[in-house]
Amino acid sequence: MLSFNDFHGNLEPPTGRDANLGSKLDPKSTPVGGAEYLATRLGQLRQGTDTSLTVAAGDIIGASPFLSGLFHDEPTVESMEKLHLDVTSVGNHEFDEGTDELLRMQHGGCHPEDGCYLKDEPYDGADFPWLAANVIDRASGKPLLAPTWVKEADGVKVGFIGMTLEGTPEVTGQSGIKSVRFLDEVETANASARELRRQGVEAIVVLLHEGGVQAGSYGQCDGISGPIVDIAKKLDPAIDTVVTGHTHQPYICSLPDPAGNPRLVTSASSFGRVVTETRLTVDRRTGDVVRDQVAAMNHLVTRTGAKDADQSAVIDKWKALSAPLANRLVGSVTADITRSETRDAESDLANLVADAQLAATSAPERGGAQIALMNPGGVRADLVYASSTGGEAPGEITYAEAFAVQPFAGSLVSVNLTGAQIEKILEEQFNDSGTRAPTLMLGVSKGLTYSFSRGAPVGDRIDPASITLDGERLKPDATYRVTANTFLAAGGDGFTTFAEGTDTIGGGDDIAALTDYLTAHSPLAPPGTDRVTELP
Incomplete structure (x- = not known):
């Protein structure tokens, strides 16, 4: 399982202080990020694996640089499709333009004010699902988007629960989210896990747009603190691993579940600068993850090697449209x-x-x-x-x-x-x-x-x-x-x-x-x- 979070429409490599990421173990600060290099890194990590899924923990869009933001993040959706993103949770920034715009991003249609940007390519929505288990439409009482997603991989079912932080209303403009409620992360995840198990799914991953802060390098867990610590302690032991975001921090943590057993909690920094590789071993007899065989590693997305040609084509296409103003x-x-x-x-x-x-x-x-x-x-x-x-x-x-x-x-x-x-x-x-x-x-x-x-x-x-x-x-x-x-x-x-x-x-x-x-x-x-x- 390859994961990232908080991409924020960074199709081109980040600049300024976001351009580099280093490590206490490696004082050299390394230039990282950019969709062309992210796609290349994902391709490298997929090689030699029986089955690979690519997932994200929210804020894929929103607060984006000009190239994506000018076009209401349609370029980023195209980029995510080209790098074969399978599923993501929503994050607070998915709601920056309100729930109606998020639904358009998922299902398609021209922007209500700006219209279609490409005459022969009307926006047809994302081919990957945004999950929003704890975002409830006030009128229907149901989740705004799909709460869970199940993928059968090599004969084994893996279930994903996607959520944003309960505190999304405190960090998002109110006018666009009046029609929804944001529920407690733990209660929602545990209820969703029970529902997945009723469907015969035992291997369960939470994609949560909430996280923590740690003092170590990008592959460590030095003094982890923040909301994720308390959340992780309360998530049902049936949940096998937790992919997090929001804090823009990289970490690989092992935190105890309510039964006292260690469980991986990961995060991959932000802006496509880090990819987390998690290896999940599933027992075919039970369909469940063998917890003591789960391992994860954070990889820097260095700006070396070949650029992904599909991503270059996406960037070039939208840059041509934006150039006069940009x-x-x-x-x-x-x-x-x-x-x-x-x-x-x-x-x-x-x-x-x-x-x-x-x-x-x-x-x-x-x-x-x-x-x-x-x-x-x-x-x-x-x-x-x-x-x-x-x-x-x-x-x-x-x-x-x-x-x-x-x-x-x-x-x-x-x-x-x-x-x-x-x-x-x-x-x-x-x-x-x-x-x-x-x-x-x-x-x-x-x-x-x-x-x-x-x-x-x-x-x-x-x-x-x-x-x-x-x-x-x-x-x-x-x-x-x-x-x-x-x-x-x-x-x-x-x-x-x-x-x-x-x-x-x-x-x-x-x-x-x-x-x-x-x-x-x-x-x-x-x-x-x-x-x-x-x-x-």
Whole structure:
């Protein structure tokens, strides 16, 4: 069984800090990723095996770079078909454009607004199933998509249960998912496992878009933590292995099931940079997996060897369609402008995006904004000084590169918030509920500064006296105009106080704000990470 997760439409090799993956055991940082190399690696790993299945654990589409995102990820579906993906679970990003769009991606049909992109090739849906056992349609009470999938391989039945994280509504725009409920992962998986066994299926694999974090190299399990640890302890012992995702981490873990027996839990990083190879031995007499003979290994998808010709053809076809817009120059930078290594620190790029959004909405008729805040999860790629495949000179930024930073096609809004509410939003960067990352540091626009103490109790980490706007202390009872994207303004990612904002004014598209800012301020230097001060 070959598995990967969180591909996010990365047809071309990732750039910036996502371009390389290394190991504590191998200090060399290796260039990895790209659909052409992913398909080649999968082909190599399939050689010499009796039976091979290729599976994924969600976020195959959504938050995608320009080449796929411009076409609502139809190119990625074609790519997945060409590399022979058998089945995947849904992830939270499969819902970025709502349930109707996810159903279109599965079943086919032209996009309701953009239509068909290729005259002679109408989109006919994916030839692999997306599984959504814990996503329930409110009207019918049934799963939105198939909950399970059974494959008979060499005379043995293998059942797959696919799920996204129960907390999907907290990290996804609400407007597109009002028609569905997201159920508990453990209860859903255990019920689905019982149903599969009633159908005579004993070899059972869970594809779960939820995961953990570990401190070791890409093939280790060093201090694994996160939601998957508790979930794995409660999943029915009838489930033989768990393929996970969401955290963009690589790991090969053995975690105890409720009976105390070791069970493999794996993850393959993100963006097609790693493939997990799991060898499942099945007893033909019982039809069940021989647990003590299961083994797994993570393989880097290195950019060496031949590129897969089918993937090259997919990329070339869609690049030809996108080239006029993709290669348009929108500005230039003096150096790399990057995200933080994790989302728990201030970053140049999130601050830049906040600056761009403030500039786009500061005029009274555009929102009258005084402050802009940007959620770190909405910043998806670095702005890199080196030239890219678009052929532009070093430092020049194309529309495609800017699009990759903010690929959600989001809108901006400006709202009224009091100084006290702004302080509370800053406190909400720190969260110990276990439903999201413990720390999500917002990008803050120029002029806003504050200090915090990471060691203080959650809810009391911001120093209120340190919050200043243009050098003046923020007044708790004064009203300020604050801009954010619609996801954050609706309380997404646990920033629930944002939803209390009033007097909403729309401020245009987020990508337009960024490209306009780049054009107006080029050559643009990194804005710095001195707006937030961490106290000892």
